[in-house]
Amino acid sequence: MIARAWFAVTALVVLVGVAVQLVDAAHATGGLFASPAARVANVFCYFTILSNLIVGGTSLLLAIRPDRPSTAFRTLRLDGVLAIAVTGVVYHLALAGLVELTTAGAVANQLLHTVSPILGVLGWLLFGPHGTLGPRIVWWSLAYPLLWLVFTLIRGAATGFYPYPFLEADSLGYARVTLNCVLIAVLFLALAGLLMPLDRRLARPA
Template sequence: MATKQQVGRSWFAGTALVVAIGIVVQVFATARSAGTGFYPDNPERVLNIFAYFTVQSNLLLGATTLLLAIRPERTSVLFRTLRLNGVLCMAVTGIVYHLVLAGLDDLSGAGAVANLILHTITPLLGLIGWLVFGPRGQTGDRVVAWSIVFPVLWLVFTLIRGSFTGFYPYPFVDVDEHGMATVLLNCLLVALLFLGLAAASTMLDRRLRR
């Protein structure tokens, strides 16, 4: 009979595979829809998908789960932070998408498949994998503090890039439409959601470890 660690490694490998499938399908769908959107031509249109928090979070989840599938015993602060980021950023992605952004989509075909994978399936796989297989005991105040760095860097990159290109990947960070004050308030609310989830995950991890 397979041990829990062996099942966990299989789950992590499966999660990484689903992430890879979602990204490939998204690239395919984006490339096929050239001629529309902010960047109508390739390769700019395809490359632009990597500016989305959803895609970056999926890549982070996929990379960390792949590393766990290869070798679960990883205890560095950097990996523990990236592992927490992968789970929480995907949780925030799923929550924000389904509460705020889902009604803005009108997708079909490969685009709809990629959207389902990247916004619904991978967040669930990441969360369930963390709850059931851990690894436990890898969160704490230091890791929580460092975990906010990735979302902040994404926001800074997005706002600076947007000021030059005029492109903002999500309506709630569109400075041209809402103004900087409103955008920063929106981002503060998301940051509070993220920190709340990070703190809750730390407390839950301690309970699960006991």
């Protein structure tokens, strides 16, 4: 019962955070995207938003029914936990304070970069599900961040918009951007490598 409530709260935090972010984007002025529809659509190009949607969606499914043994769900669950952890770490180490936020933007920022990463990671540590990870799941989990990077760099080259400063190939050059991507990939893999033995250890008492 506690686990389901935790997952439900996590999903609710994500829902509120994304909703507030979309409203804030729709009412923003200036920037590369002129229309509210374009600004709202652009929100879904951020790794933060997509990662929150994955962790929120998998949390909602666990709140409804905790027993979900499929490979697809296990992969998405791992993606959500890893991606939201990377989101929180990278934001607080490298991105916090770089952009001036509106009041609504600050609320969304706090929910999506701080609260949901804490809830997402603690939810996995406390309630799992555990005993579900293996090399196959880990390798499949890499598809999401890699596809996002490819999409972001291709879209950035076409539009001139990059969602994060460390991906701005026009100003940094592709060599520096590649290095930045490798560093983030190493962080992602390191976390995945830590989660596998930890997952087995946490599953033992059950």
